[in-house]
Amino acid sequence: MKGLLFKISxxxxxxxxxxxxxxxPEAMRTEHASAVVGAPRYYDISRSGAVGxxxxxxxxxxxxxxxxxxxxxxxxxxxxxxxxxSGALFLKPGVNIExxxxxxxxxxxxxxxxxxxxxxxxGHFEPWRAALLNGDKVDHLRITGNGTLDGSGKPFWLxxxxxxxxxxxxxxxxxxxxxxxxxxxxxxxxxxxxxxxxSGFWNLHLYxxxxxxxxxxxxxxxxxxxxxxxxxxxxxxxxxxSQDINIIKCYFSVGDDDIAxxxxxxxxxxxxxxxxxxxxxxxxxxxxESGGGVVTCGSEATIxxxxxxxxCIARGVNVLRLKLRPDTPQQYEDITLDGITMEGxxxxxxxxxxxxxxxxxxxxxxxxxxxxISVSNVxxxxxxxxxxxxxxxxxxxxxxxxxxDLQVKKEAGFAGGAADKLTLVNVKVNGQPYQVK
Numbered sequence: 001m002k003g004l005l006f007k008i009s010x011x012x013x014x015x016x017x018x019x020x021x022x023x024x025p026e027a028m029r030t031e032h033a034s035a036v037v038g039a040p041r042y043y044d045i046s047r048s049g050a051v052g053x054x055x056x057x058x059x060x061x062x063x064x065x066x067x068x069x070x071x072x073x074x075x076x077x078x079x080x081x082x083x084x085x086s087g088a089l090f091l092k093p094g095v096n097i098e099x100x101x102x103x104x105x106x107x108x109x110x111x112x113x114x115x116x117x118x119x120x121x122x123g124h125f126e127p128w129r130a131a132l133l134n135g136d137k138v139d140h141l142r143i144t145g146n147g148t149l150d151g152s153g154k155p156f157w158l159x160x161x162x163x164x165x166x167x168x169x170x171x172x173x174x175x176x177x178x179x180x181x182x183x184x185x186x187x188x189x190x191x192x193x194x195x196x197x198x199s200g201f202w203n204l205h206l207y208x209x210x211x212x213x214x215x216x217x218x219x220x221x222x223x224x225x226x227x228x229x230x231x232x233x234x235x236x237x238x239x240x241x242s243q244d245i246n247i248i249k250c251y252f253s254v255g256d257d258d259i260a261x262x263x264x265x266x267x268x269x270x271x272x273x274x275x276x277x278x279x280x281x282x283x284x285x286x287x288x289e290s291g292g293g294v295v296t297c298g299s300e301a302t303i304x305x306x307x308x309x310x311x312c313i314a315r316g317v318n319v320l321r322l323k324l325r326p327d328t329p330q331q332y333e334d335i336t337l338d339g340i341t342m343e344g345x346x347x348x349x350x351x352x353x354x355x356x357x358x359x360x361x362x363x364x365x366x367x368x369x370x371x372x373i374s375v376s377n378v379x380x381x382x383x384x385x386x387x388x389x390x391x392x393x394x395x396x397x398x399x400x401x402x403x404x405d406l407q408v409k410k411e412a413g414f415a416g417g418a419a420d421k422l423t424l425v426n427v428k429v430n431g432q433p434y435q436v437k
Contacts (some may be wrong), residue, residue, distance in 0.1 A: 041075030052082015087113025099147025123300030297325025371397025389416025
């Protein structure tokens with residue numbers, strides 16, 4: 001009997017092996033793949049009621065799958081090829097997202113599909129619309145793949161411009177617009193390969209996060225020079241009160257700040273415990289095609305320090321933008337830019353007061369400090385060197401330009417009156433040594 005069983009097993013084993021070899025790996029990457037011991041759980045939204053036709057509203061089915069994944073101990077939400085229309089989604093701890101080639105998570109144009117919640121916005125908390133993707137305390141979050149987060153932003157932009165044209169003094173917060181992604185209170189987050197497209201407001205907002213890596217992502221929204229031609233407040237990445245942030249090999253072409261370092265605002269901002277300093281930010285090997293600046297400190301920011309920008313290309317954007325609010329105590333220090341290539345109508349420095357909507361709240365004007373700033377090894381061409389101007393209570397410490405070789409269209413130098421605070425080392429403009437005039 002044992003001999004017979006042995007012979008049968010010899011006949012069956014090759015058949016089983018042949019069948020297994022024909023099973024495609026993709027077929028295993030479903031929510032049932034967890035049957036393999038130690039394998040990650042994949043939850044394909046198209047197998048749980050989501051329809052990628054660009055018309056069906058999928059918020060409920062996708063959110064239910066996120067909840068199911070979290071309840072089962074975590075896993076990866078798989079978004080396959082297709083255009084999946086949705087309102088606000090709320091990630092849970094342990095739930096990651098993988099977007100396949102051709103996958104689009106497309107935001108609804110109905111603002112009511114983004115519930116109003118108490119959230120961080122422009123340096124404070126208030127009831128504001130949720131983002132398309134929201135994550136709170138989602139340590140070890142991974143959002144990866146080659147898909148697109150599409151904010152369907154144009155109706156929101158037009159609504160903003162219509163109100164601003166009819167009501168003078170309209171501010172950003174007067175017209176509710178959803179962000180594309182908002183991640184807060186989280187550690188060890190990695191976002192890779194994703195295209196952020198046409199956000200109604202900011203693209204990626206990071207608040208009180210630590211150890212975040214954003215790699216090989218694209219941030220795109222219209223950035224036309226004419227009024228109403230660009231997407232208002234379509235910041236690429238807003239690093240808000242966060243530490244140890246790495247932005248690597250990304251592309252930016254947006255209608256506002258490309259990368260903005262943010263915190264709080266107002267004369268009492270230094271005592272705001274909800275807004276710790278922005279620290280240890282590295283931006284490397286990125287391309288900036290359109291927007292307000294490679295890196296911008298402000299418009300709400302208190303302490304920003306230990307920032308490094310390396311090997312980046314700036315095409316038609318400010319390289320360094322420091323916004324100095326007359327109503328906010330600010331400290332910008334230890335900021336290093338090295339190996340920058342400039343092209344087109346770029347500006348090297350834009351350091352100036354930011355007076356939009358400022359409010360001293362009955363307090364005396366606070367002081368601000370800018371020190372230990374270094375810009376070195378810059379080459380290429382630009383429209384202008386820029387401007388250097390502080391508020392009445394700005395103190396400039398060491399601010400060095402070193403090994404700069406630029407072809408400049410306008411040779412007037414740095415406007416604003418504070419250019420004498422610069423230390424110049426081997427700076428050439430249009431082939432000639434440059435001295436502050």
